[in-house]
Amino acid sequence: MLTQLTHDIATVSRRRWLAATAGLVLGLAAFSNAKAQETIKVGVLHSLSGTMAISETTLKDTVLFLIDEQNKKGGVLGKKLEAVVVDPASNWPLFAEKARELITKDKVSVVFGCWTSVSRKSVLPVFKELNSILFYPVQYEGEESERNVFYTGAAPNQQAIPAVDYLMKDEKVKRWVLAGTDYVYPRTTNKILEAYLKSKGVKQEDIMINYTPFGHSDWQTIVADIKKFGSAGKKTAVVSTINGDANVPFYKELGNQGIKATDIPVVAFSVGEEELAGIDTKPLLGHLAAWNYFQSIKDPANEKFIKAWQAYTKNPKRVTNDPMEAHVIGFEMWVKAVEKVKSTDPDKVIDALPGIEAKNLTGGTSKMLPNHHITKPVFIGEIKANGQFDVVWKTPGLVAGDAWSKELEGSKDLIGDWVGKKCGNYNTKTNKCGGQGS
């Protein structure tokens, strides 16, 4: 009897289950159909796991936040925006796969994503082949201008060169340590900086270049070397392109070995509010960072943004940083371009983007240039005891991003111009498209 009973229950529940599933499937289909007609899809291609999750997760949240805000204002072209989030897991080839998935399967109109240069290089062919749009929000080494990519982070002349200028003029630095993680961004940036320093009359023996592996944690020797290099009677500074996790033990070692900013200042290009959240910043007082945005900058737009962001993340201590601002600017530019051409068609949007202006969060207006880079102000901030930055210097106006560095032999004649010349590497000497690079 018991068996009979269980059988009955089983049949009934199986039938119910079948019906329920069928209903659900139909409903889902109808739902997604309806949705597909009324939304514009925005791809988010940031690592949510693996090494880069530490930095990129925040950017994913930023895009979701921006989409949420835009939808509150009624979306774009009368349609709601819908985020499609994928996780490329800090795995460079997977970035290309996920990009392809976003464009072909999910049919997104635009993608916001990537952090490391190697991930950007990995998705480039996909965006070219499938003709879609990528907004890249991180400071990078330059030497690139692609039709399908919009670079809202800083090019070297919008971060590295002004920082070195500041140290030279204000701190009277004569000796330079260029320390970086061993990959393409630090190597190219240091090459540019070395050429720039030499053009300013700095001798080879006054430049020390040092590379360390990703995630380097034993900094004793290098910090001792820096100390030694700095005891040559000339004012010395460290220009750090050390990336990611390795910064924390580096700064800890500096503090422990008693190197103060007043003796040897360190100016970093990859350390922001987010990275400092993991360290006790008191020993770091006075060390510098160069960015195009700091959370501490007093501007109504910035204060409003921080407030809304902290409300959205339900964390009143959540910090903001430079790449986030780059996404804010990039997102607004994309929205404006789409509204201008009344379409999300990539070709139309790509052609409309150069010349579009968007307010940045520090009181200025950034503009998309024909080389797909933007104009930005440059700030030098000193680390304060509370993990924020105190702006001690800024460029008088906005600096236009150079796709190709003027300091390097191979690239100084090249320009990117997608408006007039329709070319990313136009050689102004030979008047031909196609110089060094792709």
Add this chain to the structure above:
Amino acid sequence: MPPPSPHYSCRGCIVSANFLDRLRAVLLAILLTTAFAVPALAGPFEDAVAKFANDDFSDTDEAIGAVAASGNPLAFPIISALQEGRLSADPDTKKVFVTGSDGKIIDAATGAAVDKLPDSAAAVRLNNRLRRAVEAAVGSLTLLSPDPAKRIAAAQSVFKSHEESALPVIDGALAKETNKAVKAAFTEARAAILLYKADATEVEKLEAVAIVKAKGDQEAMALLTGLGNELPPNVARAVTSAIASIQSNLATWSMVQNAWYGLSLGSVLLLAAIGLAITFGVMGVINMAHGEMVMLGAYTTFVVQEVIRTRYPGLFDYSLLIAVPLAFLVAGAIGVLIERGIIRFLYGRPLETLLATWGLSLVLQQAVRTMFGPTNREVGNPSWMSGAFEVGQITITYNRLWILCFTLAVFVILLAMLRYTALGLEMRAVTQNRRMAASMGIATSRVDALTFGLGSGIAGIAGVALSQIDNVSPNLGQSYIIDSFMVVVFGGVGNLWGTLVGAFTLGIANKFLEPVAGAVLGKIAILVLIILFIQKRPRGLFALKGRAVEA
């Protein structure tokens, strides 16, 4: 208190003798200059103080100079408040306030007490250039401090800044100084000033060179190399030879320094590898999740510190001591779970073990990422682990020193445990000959679980120590897994002593290679050397012999 010399006496200052007694430093400010200011009357001092309110770096610079030279008794409180971020200014009323270290607020220009800061007041900002100016000012203002340590610090900052204006004070102080160490510091500071003083005689300069040469450290080197070319030929020669002698001295010390760094790196490697020496070395389990046990230990430290921060802030200095047993329990318990749940089904199947534990490591990482977030978590250094001290010309940081001691202690305890306890005996018996041990009535599966738990627990306490020098992030373990395997394989599988020697050998070799080849190439060179070594001696430095090897 030495009586002030008559021609420097303070004519007209409205300062109570009591105040002078308390703040001897002020005396110097008065000694420094014959000019004097009368508080409460507008004058150059008040004008200078008001400049702090302009929020302009060059105005602040001028204000520091003017205030430090004013001889006003408020100069020292103002400058030291500025250094510690306790000086605030109201940009609207141009008033400047000093918040004392005891929380009392006074008006910087008049010294009158103030109830509370106005809302618009903000701390006066500094940049590095100004911080240097402040340091130099504090240095010259504290040369006569009653605290010998402060006098030494002041003398050192004068040594660095070699400001000529400090010379008369140093001369005066030197004559009265009785403390030997302070006297030496003053003499060095005086020498530094004389070296840079244009009108010092050749004899004075030669003496100064000798004193600085005897100091013999990197600062002395910086001072000498910073001298320009406009020196008398005799002095220039002396300077060149002094530089050469300091350089050779520093070169010897740098060998000692490399050896110390090597020991320190070796201790970190050993600490990370020691747990693996049990799970992989003794049990033969290729445990790719070993690094995640280290990470769990580090996160345990973080949780312990969070609880202490919010509930019992007074216990912060003991947080690591509390975290060590907890980390051992957390990681050990998870280790036992892993062994019972996964690994016991896979004994004798190394490939499957490798894949399963590797998958497990990803699961653990993502679990931690979901629970604690992907960003780094701040684990603070207790006061006894911060800072450094100097031995000769090398700097030894406390955190590295403690980690070295801790590692050796863990090693000794583990060794003793394997040697002298019943569990240790059973472990050795089971790993050497499982069937024989079982025949003797040892519950081998229980011993397996406990051994794996022990190895994991030790990885957990390694995490406590590593949280002090590395990032506490979900990726913490990944950076140690390769190094750990390298150490265990190099040292000889199954031999704890081998792991010890292996770790220190690799650490020291790495640190002697690094200055020559750079961090990246150094690491590659080490890997290549290990590959060659394993070709020659496949079983590592200390190979196990006998039947256990084949088992």
